[in-house]
Amino acid sequence: MRYKFLTAAFAATVALNFAGPASATDLEVTHWWTSGGEAAAVAEFAKAFDATGNHWVDGAIAGSGGTARPIMISRITGGDPMGATQFNHGRQAEELVQAGLMRDLTDIATKGKWTEVVRPKSLLDSCTIDGKIYCVPVNIHSWQWLWLSNAAFEKAGVPVPKNWNEYVAAAPALEKAGIIPLAVGGQPWQSSGAFDVLLAAVGGTDTFLKVYKDKDATFAAGPEVAKVFKAADDARKMAKNTNVQDWNQATNLVITGKAGGQIMGDWAQGEFQVAGQTAGKDYTCLPGLGLNEVIATGGDAFYFPLLKDADKAKAQEVLAETLLDPKTQVAFNLKKGSLPVRGDVDLQAANDCMKKGLDILAKGSVMPWTDQLLSQDTQKQKEDLFSEFFAKPDMTVEEAQKRFADIVGSAD
């Protein structure tokens, strides 16, 4: 049976090859976009790529980036590279590039004038190592959003807050109405990300950069950051009854009005959209927690492993161009709830929240995010610390801050 199948497959390949150079090339693309909104968005890429006469083989890996990245990396280092793969641009694929496993895209970038169309410029900088471009940024994702359920606040009889401080003040009323004030899922990156957002919003951009960019351990142990830890303490008290794991389950608590709000990146917006909710009416979004309206230029990018097969290498070029195509950019980002990486596209269809994001972007209030500033090693240590901090009410704020400063001090 198996031989028969193999022979048939072989015959099919031969037949395809005889069909001439116009034949479609299969290109496997791995990514971790599996929640409802994300899957709808990635289907847009597949559609656009298939339209070029090639074939997008979807290699979705379920279970968020933390699960997917090790699989992708071991495939690349193990000699079984895919056609293209998602990473968060920044330092995640740094060593793969240094080891010469990734394809240099500089030529394609020069041809497509990426340096001119991609905005903000810092996006392309995170793709550049030693003057060469190695990835295609596809969207801008910012972490600093607070998503609030209007229905939950109505039920609790308090107005929808306009910033973090009002939100904290409204927490007891929410609790009294049987609503979890803040939804934080059990996955470690969620609590660690929520803290980073608080650091940027409560502490301010300078504080954030001083800690994560300059890696100033004395400053991280100081009074400025202590204020942030105070806010994180509020957050963990508000989040103590969230018994869910995944981020989209936590978002779902907000969508159904069981939780008051969630600190989550703008990818949460896709979930609201899939649930048929309208920004402003059913839910409210506060960029920078309403305190510090900046947008971090983290996001997703596609990297192309170095392939021997010439046909596939050609298909990689086509894919790289397709990803940045203005039409694809609009279609993808509308579904994904993220911001496009080009400044010259028309986003009439964008909803309230995305428009807020675009405005901030147009004003140039951008900052780098942890994916760009910290190594995965440091990120993981941070995740361990904050998942413990959020789950263990008897861990004191002082102890957590001391350990945080240690991590910052040893960061590379």
Added chain:
Amino acid sequence: MSKSERPNQLFRNLNAKIASIPMILTALVVFVGGTAWTVLYSFTNSKLLPRLNFVGLDQYYRLWSTPRWLVSIENLLIYGVLSLVFSLVIGFVLAALLDQKIRFEDTFRTIFLYPFALSFIVTGLVWQWLLNPDFGIQHVVRDLGWESFSFDPLYNSSIVIYGISIAALWQGTGLIMCLMLAGLRGIDEDIWKAARVDGIPMWKTYLFIIIPMMRPVFITTLVIIASGIVKVYDLVVAQTSGGPGIASEVPAKYVYDYMFFAQNLGQGFAASTMMLLSVMIVIVPWAYLEFGGKKRV
């Protein structure tokens, strides 16, 4: 054996020896070689890719000052003692009960051994649901009328490791029972008769005659349980993924997370070397007792 026979020894069963060369090579290259490689690279600062850049004991210093590693070790100790003691005791008691020439012995044996046919992942998921306060045991008991009943070990940092041990025991005792049963069946019927003639009560016969006679079975069982303890990983991932917070982390998970999530091979290797060391502490005395003391010819 005399000296003149020596050269014969090497060439005796030559075919069998040649046939086992591939296995010997595999064992040497994959097991010994891989182990040596791992230990060597645990002294480097390898990140995503292995690099020979030695940093001495730095990785080990960092390992032993990491709270998560210390929590992992503590959890492993609790889990280890619990599963060792309880699976031996429960396994032996079940085997002794089955050994009373009861009816439907086959059926009971199948029922008790059945959980062992499930992987740890399935076991973990089943028990995650059973122990979930909103769907599982707590929910059922509350529906029966005990409103204040509370049983949610997986959501309570201080007892989560016991929740995991329950699942492990449910899965593993069946196998231990079977091993023990095989041991019990290996005991000569005449010994029972002799004990009965001497008027020794049954529990005393078990405790002072049968168990000492079952020493080889106990040692095999001990090694099986101990190696299962050290490598526990999938059960934790399926039940709690280390949570709440880091309360149910175990060493094997630390190794995996730091090697692949944190892209820090050096740190992961250091942790796995420490795990190897703990296995050695278990295995070496056993091997010495079994093969070292007396030479069998």
